Amino acid sequence: MKLSTRSLIASAAALALAAAVLSGCSGAGPDAAYGKGSSAAGLDDPAKKDIAMRLVSSAENSTLDWKSQYKYIEDIDDGRGYTAGIIGFCSGTGDMRRVVERYAEARPGNPLERFGPALRKVEGTDAHTGLGRRFTEAWADAAGDAAFRSAQDAERDASYFGPAVAQAKADGLGALGQFIYYDAYVMHGSGDAEGTVGFRTMRRRALAAARPPARGGDERAYLDAFLDVRVAAMREEEPSHADTSRVETAQRVFLRKGNLNLDPPLDWKVYGDDYRIDGP
Numbered sequence: 001m002k003l004s005t006r007s008l009i010a011s012a013a014a015l016a017l018a019a020a021v022l023s024g025c026s027g028a029g030p031d032a033a034y035g036k037g038s039s040a041a042g043l044d045d046p047a048k049k050d051i052a053m054r055l056v057s058s059a060e061n062s063t064l065d066w067k068s069q070y071k072y073i074e075d076i077d078d079g080r081g082y083t084a085g086i087i088g089f090c091s092g093t094g095d096m097r098r099v100v101e102r103y104a105e106a107r108p109g110n111p112l113e114r115f116g117p118a119l120r121k122v123e124g125t126d127a128h129t130g131l132g133r134r135f136t137e138a139w140a141d142a143a144g145d146a147a148f149r150s151a152q153d154a155e156r157d158a159s160y161f162g163p164a165v166a167q168a169k170a171d172g173l174g175a176l177g178q179f180i181y182y183d184a185y186v187m188h189g190s191g192d193a194e195g196t197v198g199f200r201t202m203r204r205r206a207l208a209a210a211r212p213p214a215r216g217g218d219e220r221a222y223l224d225a226f227l228d229v230r231v232a233a234m235r236e237e238e239p240s241h242a243d244t245s246r247v248e249t250a251q252r253v254f255l256r257k258g259n260l261n262l263d264p265p266l267d268w269k270v271y272g273d274d275y276r277i278d279g280p
Helices: 011-021 030-034 046-060 095-106 113-122 132-142 146-170 175-188 199-209 219-236 245-256
Strands: 073-075 082-084 266-270 273-277
Touching: 046 175, 046 245, 046 266, 046 273, 073 132, 082 132, 095 113, 095 146, 113 132, 146 175, 175 199, 175 219, 175 245, 199 219, 219 245, 245 266
Parallel strands: none
Antiparallel strands: 073 082, 266 273
């Protein structure tokens, strides 16, 4: 998983490596305009999921065209080795290996399969040992195969999207809250390691500050608390996450407008770039 847009990642992010291994009628207020988040389609609705993917892609790849990112692969010098694909699977964190293994199950003997052992050996490091140009070319070429694209989709859903949306629904959150959780999963992983803060710790800290709807709390107040916790973690505990625009000028903007359903049109900024979604 990538830590920020490619041009802004700092090499100081090496400490973040292990987190992913442990593997968001006139006079009426905003809520009246958009409705309550729990009453509308969740993030797993196909149209909402596509919006989520475009939002993440604006931060991870500086484009809304997330479907063009299956072939992407490079070392962005964040201490996690190669970063690749639709949400930034990394050679150093294990999710890249799992993509390759899923692809091998669907397409035995494919050109990426032989790199499985090397991927296992470099987990926990930023090394390219046994990988290199042959591997990056094979990854990019594989993006033309629907089975490889399905492997990336499956790993995203199993390790990030599925767990994030399930926990958000259990907390009584609507589509915006589900996205807020998902984006945190993508960037930080689920668990902690030395020098890093993962989703579970962020949620625990947010629960100490506010109650989610499932516990009788106010949805907007809880999500505000969660975003506060995330921003603090990004600024204070993980140097490579110092730019918080994917939260403050995107997710926080939607929340302040009361758009708990994550309904378009959506306007936001990430790393100074303007984005808009007019509809699914």
